[in-house]
Amino acid sequence: xxxxxxxxxxxxxxxxxxxxxxxxxxxxxxxxxxxxxxxxxxxxxxxxxxxxxxxxxxxxxxxxxxxxxxxxxxxxxxxxxxxxxxxxxxxxxxxxxxxxxxxxxxxxxxxxxxxxxxxxxxxxxxxxxxxxxxxxxxxxxxxxxxxxxxxxxxxxxxxxxxxxxxxxxxxxxxxxxxxxxxxxxxxxxxxxxxxxxxxxxxxxxxxxxxxxxxxxxxxxxxxxxxxxxxxxxxxxxxxxxxxxxxxxxxxxxxxxxxxxxxxxxxxxxxxxxxxxxxxxxxxxxxxxxxxxxxxxxxxxxxxxxxxxxxxxxxxxxxxxxxxxxxxxxxxxxxxxxxxxxxxxxxxxxxxxxxxxxxxxxxxxxxxxxxxxxxxxxxxxxxxxxxxxxxxxxxxxxxxxxxxxxxxxxxxxxxxxxxxxxxxxxxxxxxxxxxxxxxxxxxxxxxxxxxxxxxxxxxxxxxxxxxxxxxxxxxxxxxxxxxxxxxxxxxxxxxxxxxxxxxxxxxxxxxxxxxxxxxxxxxxxxxxxxxxxxxxxxxxxxxxxxxxxxxxxxxxxxxxxxxxxxxxxxxxxxxxxxxxxxxxxxxxxxxxxxxxxxx
Amino acid sequence: xxxxxxxxxxxxxxxxxxxxxxxxxxxxxxxxxxxxxxxxxxxxxxxxxxxxxxxxxxxxxxxxxxxxxxxxxxxxxxxxxxxxxxxxxxxxxxxxxxxxxxxxxxxxxxxxxx
Amino acid sequence: xxxxxxxxxxxxxxxxxxxxxxxxxxxxxxxxxxxxxxxxxxxxxxxxxxxxxxxxxxxxxxxxxxxxxxxxxxxxxxxxxxxxxxxxxxxxxxxxxxxxxxxxxxxxxxxxxxxxxxxxxxxxxxxxxxxxxxxxxxxxxxxxxxxxxxxxxxxxxxxxxxxxxxxxxxxxxxxxxxxxxxxxxxxxxxxxxx
Numbered sequence: 001x002x003x004x005x006x007x008x009x010x011x012x013x014x015x016x017x018x019x020x021x022x023x024x025x026x027x028x029x030x031x032x033x034x035x036x037x038x039x040x041x042x043x044x045x046x047x048x049x050x051x052x053x054x055x056x057x058x059x060x061x062x063x064x065x066x067x068x069x070x071x072x073x074x075x076x077x078x079x080x081x082x083x084x085x086x087x088x089x090x091x092x093x094x095x096x097x098x099x100x101x102x103x104x105x106x107x108x109x110x111x112x113x114x115x116x117x118x119x120x121x122x123x124x125x126x127x128x129x130x131x132x133x134x135x136x137x138x139x140x141x142x143x144x145x146x147x148x149x150x151x152x153x154x155x156x157x158x159x160x161x162x163x164x165x166x167x168x169x170x171x172x173x174x175x176x177x178x179x180x181x182x183x184x185x186x187x188x189x190x191x192x193x194x195x196x197x198x199x200x201x202x203x204x205x206x207x208x209x210x211x212x213x214x215x216x217x218x219x220x221x222x223x224x225x226x227x228x229x230x231x232x233x234x235x236x237x238x239x240x241x242x243x244x245x246x247x248x249x250x251x252x253x254x255x256x257x258x259x260x261x262x263x264x265x266x267x268x269x270x271x272x273x274x275x276x277x278x279x280x281x282x283x284x285x286x287x288x289x290x291x292x293x294x295x296x297x298x299x300x301x302x303x304x305x306x307x308x309x310x311x312x313x314x315x316x317x318x319x320x321x322x323x324x325x326x327x328x329x330x331x332x333x334x335x336x337x338x339x340x341x342x343x344x345x346x347x348x349x350x351x352x353x354x355x356x357x358x359x360x361x362x363x364x365x366x367x368x369x370x371x372x373x374x375x376x377x378x379x380x381x382x383x384x385x386x387x388x389x390x391x392x393x394x395x396x397x398x399x400x401x402x403x404x405x406x407x408x409x410x411x412x413x414x415x416x417x418x419x420x421x422x423x424x425x426x427x428x429x430x431x432x433x434x435x436x437x438x439x440x441x442x443x444x445x446x447x448x449x450x451x452x453x454x455x456x457x458x459x460x461x462x463x464x465x466x467x468x469x470x471x472x473x474x475x476x477x478x479x480x481x482x483x484x485x486x487x488x489x490x491x492x493x494x495x496x497x498x499x500x501x502x503x504x505x506x507x508x509x510x511x512x513x514x515x516x517x518x519x520x521x522x523x524x525x526x527x528x529x530x531x532x533x534x535x536x537x538x539x540x541x542x543x544x545x546x547x548x549x550x551x552x553x554x555x556x557x558x559x560x561x562x563x564x565x566x567x568x569x570x571x572x573x574x575x576x577x578x579x580x581x582x583x584x585x586x587x588x589x590x591x592x593x594x595x596x597x598x
Numbered sequence: 599x600x601x602x603x604x605x606x607x608x609x610x611x612x613x614x615x616x617x618x619x620x621x622x623x624x625x626x627x628x629x630x631x632x633x634x635x636x637x638x639x640x641x642x643x644x645x646x647x648x649x650x651x652x653x654x655x656x657x658x659x660x661x662x663x664x665x666x667x668x669x670x671x672x673x674x675x676x677x678x679x680x681x682x683x684x685x686x687x688x689x690x691x692x693x694x695x696x697x698x699x700x701x702x703x704x705x706x707x708x709x710x711x712x
Numbered sequence: 713x714x715x716x717x718x719x720x721x722x723x724x725x726x727x728x729x730x731x732x733x734x735x736x737x738x739x740x741x742x743x744x745x746x747x748x749x750x751x752x753x754x755x756x757x758x759x760x761x762x763x764x765x766x767x768x769x770x771x772x773x774x775x776x777x778x779x780x781x782x783x784x785x786x787x788x789x790x791x792x793x794x795x796x797x798x799x800x801x802x803x804x805x806x807x808x809x810x811x812x813x814x815x816x817x818x819x820x821x822x823x824x825x826x827x828x829x830x831x832x833x834x835x836x837x838x839x840x841x842x843x844x845x846x847x848x849x850x851x852x853x854x855x856x857x858x859x860x861x862x863x864x865x866x867x868x869x870x871x872x873x874x875x876x877x878x879x880x881x882x883x884x885x886x887x888x889x890x891x892x893x894x895x896x897x898x899x900x901x902x903x904x905x906x
Contacts, residue, residue, distance in 0.1 A: 133713050136729040207736040214668060215717050215729050242679050245740050246747035249848075253751065256844065261834030264751065264841075282837045287754045290687040291747055341679055345690055354693030357686075565713045606794040613791070617784040624776050624900075628769065631905035644901040651897045659787045659890045666726040669735050676739040680746045688753050 035146070037138035038564060042145050043124030044456065047449075049145075050116030053152060054442070055527070057107035060100045062524055067092045068499035069517035086164060097497035098167035099159070099187065105170030106191065109299065110198050111152050113441055117306035118202075118240070119148065121448050122209060122233045124456060128555035128562065129227050131218025131571035131593075136211040144204035151197030158190040166191035169495065171292060174265035174285050178257045179272060189258050192251045199248045206240035209233060218554065220573035224330070225592070227553045227577040228323060231330050232309030235337035236302050243298035243341065250291035257283070264288075289348055297344035301336060303437055304404070307444030308333070308375055311397045314451050315379055317551045318394040319386030320588045322578035325378035332371035332378075339368040349417045350424050358417050365415035372408055376401065387581075387588075392466030396447035399474050400440060407436030410485065425495075428488025431481050439477045446470075446530070453534075454548050458560040459541030465533040472526030479519035483512040550589050553577050557593040616658045623651050719877045734884040738891045741852075745895050748845050752902065755837045763838050764906070771822055772904040775815050776896065782811035783893045786886045793879045798871070802864070805882075808889070809860045812853050819850055842903050849899060852892050859885050 026032075036042060066075050072091055075082070079090020086096040127135055135141045158165040165187035168177035177188050213234050217226075253264040261279065265288045268281030316323045323329065345353065345361045353361075380401055388394065410432040413419035423429060446469070453461050487509045492500045499513045500506035547556040554573065558566050571593050579590040627647040635643060657663040662673075721728050756762050789804035826832075826839070833843045863881060870878040 134715060136715060136717075137733060138715070203737075203740050207733055207740070210736055211729050211733045214725060214732060215722050215727065216715070238675065241736060241740050242676060242743050245744035246683060246750075249744055249747035249751070252848070253844065256833060256840065260832070262840035262844075263834070263837055264755070280834055280836055280840070282755070282759050284691070284754055284758050286691060287687070287751060290690070290754075291750070294683060294747075338675075342682055342686070345686075348690070351690075353690045357690045357693045603795045606791045610788070610791055613784060613787050617780060620780045620783075620897075621777060624773060624780065627901055627905065628773050631765070631769070631901070637906075641906055644906055645898075648898045648901050652894050655783060655890050655894050655897065659783055659893075660887055668725055668727060668732060672732075672736060672739055676742050680742055683743070683746045683750045684753065687750055688757060691754060691758065 035142055037134070037142045039123050039127050039135045039138070039141060040456070040562065040566075042141050043120055043122075045145050046115050046123055046148070047120030049149065049152065050112050050114075050120055053107050054112035054116065055531075056156070057104050057112055058524060058527075060104040060107070062520055063092070064097060064100045064104065065513075065517040065520045067097055067497060068513045070514075071498040071501055085162070092497070094497040095164065095167060098169075098495070099165045101495055102166045102169050102172075102191075103155070103159070106155065106166070108437075109170065109303065110195070111148075111155060113303055113437065113445070114202070114299075115148055116445055117441065118209075118233065118236060118302065119145065119205060121229075121306060121310065121445070121452070122205075122236075125448075125452060125555060126209065126230055126233050127212060127216070128455070128558055128566060129230055129553050130213060130216060130221055131554045131567065131573065132212060132216035133565045133567070135208050136215055137208050140204050140208050144201045144208070147197050147204065148201035151194045151201060154190055154194035154197060158187040158194070161185055161187050161190065163187065171296070172254065172288075173292075174254060174257065174283075174288050175267070175270055175272075175277075177288075178254060178266060179277070182258050184259070186258065189255065192255045192258070195251050196248060199244045199251070202240050202244055206237040206244075209237040210241065213237075218571045218573055221554075221592075224327070225573060225576050227309075228312035228326065228329055228333075229306075229309035231333055232305040232312075235333050236305045239298040239302050239305075239337055239340060243295045246291045247295035250288055253291075254288065286348070286351055289351065290345070293344040293347045294341075297347065298337075298340040300433070300436070301340045303441050305333065305336075307400065307404075307441040308379070310444045310448040310451070311379060311400050313551075313553065314393050314397040314447050315382050316578040316580065317451075317549050318389040318391060318397070319382060320389075320580045321382060321386050322576070322580055323378065324381040324384070325374070326576075326578065329375050329378050332374040336368060336371040336375075339364060339371070343368055343415075346415050346420075349420045362416055366412075369408065369412065369415070376404060376408070391450075392461070392463055392470055393447040393451040395467065395470045396443045396450070399470070400444045400447070403435055403439035403443060407432060407434075407440050410435065422491070423488060425493055426488035427484040427492045427494055430494050431484030431488060434481045434484070438481065439474070443473075446473075449534070451549070452555075453537065453541075454544045455555055455558075455560050455562075457538055457541065458544060459537055460544055460548060461533050461537040461541060465529040469526060469530040469533070472529075473523060476519045476523035476526060480516050480523060483516055487512055547591075550587075552579055552589050552591045554593055557591065612658060616654050619654060620651055623647055627651075719874065719880060728880060730880055730884050734887050738887065741891060741895075745845075745848070748841070748848065749898070749902070752841050752845070755841060759837060763836075765904075766838065767842065767904045768822055768825070769904050771818055772900055775818050776900050778811050778815045778818075779893045779896050782808045782815070783890050785811065786889045790879070790882045790886050793871075793875070793882055801882075805860060805864050809857055809864065812857050812860075816850060816853060816857075819846065845899055845903065849892070849895055852895070856885070856889050856892055859888070 032038075033041060036045075063075065063078070066073070074090030075087065075092065076090075079087060082090065082092075082096075086093060086099075092100075123135070123141065127133070155165075162185060163181040166172065166177075168180055168188060172188065172191065180186060180188055183189065213226075213230060253262075256262040257264050257266060263280040263283035265285050266277065266279045266281060266283040267285060268279075268283075270277045270279070270281075312323055312329070343361060343364045345357065346365045349358060349361075383398075410428070414423055414429060414432060450461055450466055453459070487500075487506075490505065490509045491503075492506045492509050493503075496502075499510060501510060544560055546558065546560055548560075549556070554571055557571060559568065572595070573592045574595055575590065575592055577592055579592070581588045582590050627644060630643050630647070631640070662669070715729070716722070717727075717729050719728060725732070785804045785807040789801050789808060792798075792801035792804055823843075831839055833840045863878075863885060867881070868878075870881070
């Protein structure tokens with residue numbers, strides 16, 4: 001039995017009662033690994049592509065942090081490689097800094113985290129966890145990956161345009177985003193086109209996820225027996241399905257403003273560079289903000305929910321106890337998803353809304369913090385009285401809890417309009433959202449990689465390298481983001497290419513830029529053990545069988561890696577997902593898929 | 599299948615009738631637009647007629663009147679999202695701090711904004 | 713490998729995969745067009761003046777009639793299959809395609825007339841949202857026509873192999889088509905009459 005290669009090999013001819021549509025012929029390389037319709041291959045494609053984009057986005061940030069720490073200094077080593085239009089003599093131009101800023105955000109959110117969290121983990125793990133042979137629509141699954149890939153190529157390719165990539169923030173606010181290098185040669189135009197591809201990919205994926213979860217659950221797998229990870233992916237898919245289309249529409253509108261001279265977002269009488277803009281006018285820049293944030297707020301829950309799902313699985317498994325408050329967590333995640341559609345204008349408190357609507361959004365924002373706290377508390381309480389195994393995945397999952405706690409708590413003053421007056425567009429915001437996504441979600445994603453790597457490859461990753469990766473990342477990442485709260489409270493604005501030097505009130509805060517830079521570059525170094533571990537373990541990792549973590553959920557009943565069709569015998573579910581340490585049982589875990597013992 | 603040949607046969611008359619009703623309502627809505635109803639009443643009448651036509655298409659042609667719970671659930675969530683998207687941005691723009699800029703200021707007074 | 717409930721319905725949900733899938737897709741389309749209607753609302757309440765009856769109402773009304781008829785022929789194309797009348801199905805599917813084609817031809821005349829008068833999208837926000845709404849709607853009509861052409865042409869082979877699955881595909885195409893008609897039912901009064 002071939003366990004060492006990645007999934008997709010049709011290695012289980014015997015034991016399979018299923019028939020191929022085209023008989024039993026082996027698929028060619030192209031159809032097996034490139035245009036595969038197998039959810040496991042597609043999941044790995046998403047994961048690897050997502051990780052590469054995360055690395056690329058990280059590198060963009062490391063360049064930015066040099067400019068912020070040492071404004072106007074030539075960038076060492078890489079400075080010579082950058083083009084003269086971006087960084088003459090290795091010194092970053094403001095326009096290039098802005099490109100890095102806009103693209104760092106875009107790439108991390110849309111090309112990195114979501115494809116990894118939803119496309120990667122969702123695709124690979126979810127069908128296995130519900131006992132399905134594959135996704136409901138394998139061809140659509142395949143298309144959704146390749147459309148994402150094309151979108152990614154367009155996004156990264158835009159760096160090579162004469163005037164460079166998009167440079168109006170990942171938020172692309174008009175009028176700036178409309179007037180910056182208009183026409184087809186502008187990076188922003190290709191950003192918009194890339195987004196249309198990415199959104200299409202997401203829509204195809206999300207409807208596939210929902211149909212799969214509703215329709216393809218194994219016998220006995222009722223809704224309240226689903227692993228929390230599946231619930232998280234389910235709610236996430238609804239958010240993607242319903243929240244993304246308005247941004248797609250908005251993207252088309254901004255494209256028309258940039259290419260066809262329309263004025264959806266361009267107000268009348270706009271003056272730039274001393275000249276009145278020749279547009280029809282009567283447009284509304286706030287229209288873009290509404291349509292953008294209608295997606296972008298649910299998007300942040302898309303970023304966090306799969307992470308909470310992953311952490312839930314790993315905590316239950318490594319505490320040898322059921323998750324505390326499973327039912328409350330399920331209701332909370334559903335309520336959270338619903339509420340996420342009515343909080344978006346807390347990103348727009350400074351746009352001149354009156355007190356009525358401002359009060360509405362402050363209220364909904366405060367209410368939405370409740371289910372988040374319920375979920376975090378339940379995860380924390382799950383540790384009480386537990387027999388904790390401090391493996392690498394568990395370390396990342398444990399770290400997620402306080403990190404998400406800090407991220408969530410620092411969001412509260414931002415969600416209230418009066419403090420937001422001081423904190424809006426400062427480094428405080430950057431600190432807040434990075435705490436949630438970086439030591440929050442990304443740590444959960446690392447945890448998930450260490451946890452499910454054995455299922456995908458049949459081998460474990462190295463624990464020593466994992467612990468070096470964890471501790472180094474944990475310490476550095478806090479040094480990167482904690483000072484940002486101090487900078488923000490001191491009034492340092494975000495998106496300033498010189499690190500805020502030009503404002504006198506920032507004088508005492510500039511030193512933190514050097515600290516943050518050092519920590520960021522060190523953080524980069526600590527990813528090397530992970531990258532090495534990941535690839536080396538595929539070849540030389542310790543071999544494992546079906547259930548190396550002694551876990552209870554369905555994916556651990558399939559071979560490692562599972563073959564085409566996943567399960568050797570039809571999976572049947574007999575109990576809930578976290579039956580650990582059941583009193584009277586011989587073992588400290590009773591899997592979902594094992595029938596009652598005599 | 600949820601409907602067999604005999605049931606479908608009976609529905610054909612309904613399809614034709616609904617088709618006819620839709621054409622009638624189209625004529626009504628076009629005629630109504632030529633009456634001087636004023637903006638608010640005009641919008642209300644037009645949207646009411648459109649909603650009735652839309653409901654007939656959804657209930658009869660799209661078989662929504664006897665669909666399954668999951669479909670209803672997904673659609674209810676969507677309708678809520680749709681209504682939020684229709685109304686809330688409008689409310690935020692109508693609910694402004696201070697005086698609108700493009701309203702002409704009375705003589706002798708400082709115009710709001712600049 | 714066989715994916716369960718591709719054709720037969722799952723007992724507890726009462727649905728086949730494709731039925732749920734197409735309705736979810738339509739839900740996302742509601743939000744897509746919804747965003748454009750929201751755009752219309754915001755732009756209109758912010759505009760100093762808004763045109764009334766600026767567009768070609770008779771042509772718009774004709775197009776409305778065409779789409780309503782095409783919805784009837786589309787549901788009949790499905791009903792014919794349920795009653796095992798292959799010939800009638802082919803006729804109704806072809807009729808739906810042709811009605812859609814005439815709709816698009818009318819639309820192209822309409823656009824051409826506007827362009828001749830210099831009325832491009834950049835001319836006013838009204839025209840901008842008009843072109844965007846009807847343009848996106850038109851692309852959806854075209855998409856539906858492409859699917860219908862496939863199911864009339866190479867896709868029709870499935871009727872012999874798996875009549876139930878083919879009937880389902882016609883049903884799902886019909887759901888998409890009725891949705892496109894539904895969008896027009898709102899587009900027409902909003903843009904042409906108000």
